[in-house]
Amino acid sequence: MAQLVFGYFAGVIAVTAMLVVALRNPVYSVLCLLIMFFHVAGLYVTLHAEFLAAVQLIVYAGAILVLYLFVVMLLNAKQDDRYHRQWRVAGFVCVPLLLELLVLFAGGKMEPSPLFSADQAGPGTDNARAIGLTLFSTYLFPFEVASLILLVAMIGAIVLAKRDIGGSGA
Amino acid sequence: MTIPITYYLILSAVVFLTGVVGVLIRRNIIAILLSVELMLNATNINFVAFSRYLEDLGGQVFVFFALTVAAAEVAVGLAIIIALHRSKESINLEDFKLLKW
Structure with a gap:
């Protein structure tokens, strides 16, 4: 089970990291980076760094990525069809959040004070x-x-x- | 503790190398800053993994400081990009050769 969760998070992190570099549209790159930040937060949860996972979501996904999106949309505001199929992005954001919640609940029951x-x-x-x-x-x-x-x-x-x-x- | 730390190191190395390649091959300044973010996240994964396996909280505290520096870097970097775009009307790196010889 632990290997499965790590494999999922690591695979998505590696793939989205490469997509950040490979995609040509900066908005898509930023959205891939958003997905990667969510999965890195999931990796932190599995490493029992829950506080850092929350800080990662709030600071990186909440503040830094919004700043990037502001600047990307401020600088080249082309009228492409770049807002299609947002449900896939939403799915990739929601699945790690759900997994983090499950891991948190399971970890809270099995190991009350595991470390530190x-x-x-x-x-x-x-x-x-x-x-x-x-x-x-x-x-x-x-x-x-x-x-x-x-x-x-x-x-x-x-x-x-x-x-x-x-x-x-x- | 079932996952060996080697896997985390490999993942971190892959993400870091992706960031390095992104810095080297992209021409869009925003994409280069995003690649720098990739590299920072790779080091953060390393810090947290070692903090878990050495059972020392110092690694997580260092990730906290790395987050602070990353936020500062993004704010200043994006401000520089806005100033550059205002003066040259471009965010393509090849248009900026004022300091090239």
Whole structure:
């Protein structure tokens, strides 16, 4: 069963990764990357990294991919027939979500505290709690540096994408 | 623990090589950024697999930081692409040869 789940996720990840490179339409590439992110999140769930799976879905599939789609549609807004057959994309997104849900439920029943709990966070804690305890104790300084990186990136993106840079103000 | 870590390494290598090939052969800047995302995800799979098999949470925390850097990279990269498109009306890499000799 574990091999079957891994084989499914790995196969879809490999195929969609190649499709991202091979397809000519950037919108299709972005949608293939979306499918790949969902399946990578499923792989994280099978590796008992549930918090990372959720972060992967929220940050990658929710924020980064939407940004890509914005830019793709902003730059070349051609009127092709590129919105056909969206149900296949929807199916490829829904199937890993369903599998992740099943694996989560099954894992919750069979192994209550499988890993990362005995030595690092005390018994009976889950993955998100263990990651939080590690992140805010051992890796506190890199966490602060990450916030600085995000601030710099935000300012840089605003400055770079502003329309009249150096026109009237600076 | 039934799946050996070699399989994860092979999958990660395949995805990473796909990303490298994408960076090398594509001419669309957005496709190149997508290939960079592929490579980042390949390293993330590696981190999580080793974090599971070595039973150390540091790998998952590093994936967290890699996500942060990826988000910053995407924001700045897409802003650069918008600025380039505004100045040259193109997102084809071969149109940008200002720094080529």
